[in-house]
Amino acid sequence: MNTHARASRKARTFWVPTLLRFALLCLIILAVAASFGVVAGLVWFGLSLVALLFLQIWSLYRIEQWLDLPYGTPRPKTWGLWAHAAKRLENVRREDERSRVDMAEWLARFRQAMSLLPDGVVIVDGVMHLEWCNPTAEKHLGLDQLRDEGRLLTNLIRAPEFVDYMLSSRFEQPLAFVHHHRKIQLQLISFDNRRQIIVTHDLTQAEKNDTLRRDFIANASHELRTPLTVINGFLEHALSTEMDHKTRQRQLNLMAEQGQRMQRLVADMLALTRLESLVQQPSAETVRILPMLHRIVDQARALSEGRHLITLDAQAIDLKGNHDELESAFTNLLTNAVRYTPDGGSIQISWKMVGEGAALGVCDDGIGIAAEHLSRLTERFYRVDKTRSRITQGTGLGLAIVKHVLLRHRGHLLIESAPGKGSCFSAVFDRPQLILSDVKM
Structure with a gap:
């Protein structure tokens, strides 16, 4: 049905009942005038007008009261044109409620999507009052959505560079500044006359x-x-x-x-x-540790050329992971012990259960390492004694390789050492990485 046809049908729906009611009222008034005289007809006409006016006011009052009630309340019982108007208003309210629900769902999905972004998103009004921010922005800028909503952003973030940037009104270039020990980059984007978006990115790790x-x-x-x-x-x-x-x-x-x-x-x-x-985890192949350790110990004894006493105490515990990576890490640990242990010293290698996991321990009775160096030993090219490193021909990357291999195999490196008391390096693996056997050694 086209627009003209719908308009014609609505016009008929509106005018036909109205004209019929008006014609009926006129007939009644004429009948009264014919039966009781003109004066009686005029009186009846006046009373009818008063009654109609009262009904109109009463219907309007009921509809006005109904509009103040919650959505879903049945529309009031009215008659004539007011019934038609109340039905139309009910349809409008239904559409408005449906739009409101759709808008609320869309807003919830929007906020959920914004909450999952790796970058921070802050929405402020035209005068920089906080309206909303996602969890990443809370972390970047030290905000709290519940606590800080409606507060002035430049009062919440007091960094001078940030305040100057916000007051400058020149947002073509992003701002980079340090806030709460993080290097943050942010840029303000205006998307309407009343709101602005601030996007933040953490540059600390980069x-x-x-x-x-x-x-x-x-x-x-x-x-x-x-x-x-x-x-x-x-x-x-x-x-x-x-x-x-x-x-x-x-x-x-x-x-x-x-x-x-x-x-x-x-x-x-x-x-x-x-x-x-490498991003993906290593393949979950079964790595037999005992044969690997025997082979690495033989290589270490060959490197030592009889200058050290090297012993092995190992249990039959296998690992899930990458064979070559694990052998590289274990070889680095034992090779370092041989290189940095003075002649005549001893090196003990152990592979056994420790707590809820297992640990490969490489301990020596060498010169030891001062406490201030322990936290930096896994840094690339870090050396405690550069002169001794040149003599032993180490690359300075061995322990960094060990650290990364252990991280990929759900493990970590423990270092215990003291000057004059030797050192002990332990590669510790969590229980899920272990494959246990009844065989002991």
């Missing part, structure tokens, strides 16, 4: 990663420069000077040694970079 990356490149360059300097120096000397076979052989051996050092360093850097870039 800046920390950039610093680590710069330090890594600087340290790697420094570590590579030393052997390259040695090799280039010997090559220049060999090209410019005649030398006997013994001297040449000694320099070739030193160059080969420095080349192997660079090779170990590059291999460790590649291994560490690969571990840091």
Whole structure:
């Protein structure tokens, strides 16, 4: 049905009953006038008008009272045009309530979506009073939605850079500032005349990663420069000077040694970079630890060349994880013990249940490590004694590799040491990573 047809039908619905009622009233008045005289007809006409006016006022009053009642209250019993109007009003209220419910659901979904964003979202009015913020923004800016709603944002965040930015009215570029020990970047976006959105992003971890990356490149360059300097120096000397076979052989051996050092360093850097870039958990293959430990201990004894007493005490406990990564971590722990334990010292390797998990312990009776160094031992290229590290030819990346392997296998590294009392490095694994056996060793 087109618009013109609907309008015609509504007009008929409105006017036909009205005209019929008016015609009936006129007939009644004429009948009264014919039966009782003109005066009686006029009196009847006046009383009818008063009655109709009262009914109209009464119907209007009831509808007005009904509009103040909650949605869902039945519409009042009226007649004539007022019944039609009340029905139309009821339909309007129903549509309004449906729109209100839809809007509330949409707003709830919007807030839920905003709450899941990794960035902070703050909604303020035209004069910077807080209307809403998501949990990420609460963390970034130290806000509390329930406590701070309606308060002036520049009173809640007192950082001078933030206040200046908000008062400047120049929001083309984002602002970066430190707040509650976090580096926060934010930008204000106007989306209507009465509200504005502030989007925040935490730069703390990104800046920390950039610093680590710069330090890594600087340290790697420094570590590579030393052997390259040695090799280039010997090559220049060999090209410019005649030398006997013994001297040449000694320099070739030193160059080969420095080349192997660079090779170990590059291999460790590649291994560490690969571990840091992996996102998925390692495959859940069964890794047999006992054969691995026997093989690593044999390698350590070969590296020691009889200068240390190396013992193994292990239980038949297997692990879920990646075989190569675990072997790399365990090898680094035992190789470090051999390199940093003085001749004649002893090294004890244990693999057993500890509490709710299992631990690989590598303990020695060497010179030990001062307490101020313990928390930094797993940093890349960190060395307690740089001179001794050059002698032992360590890369400075072994414990960093161990830390990342353990993190990928739900484990952690414990370090206990004291000067003159030796050191004990323990790779601890949680119970879910273990595969137990009845066989003991």
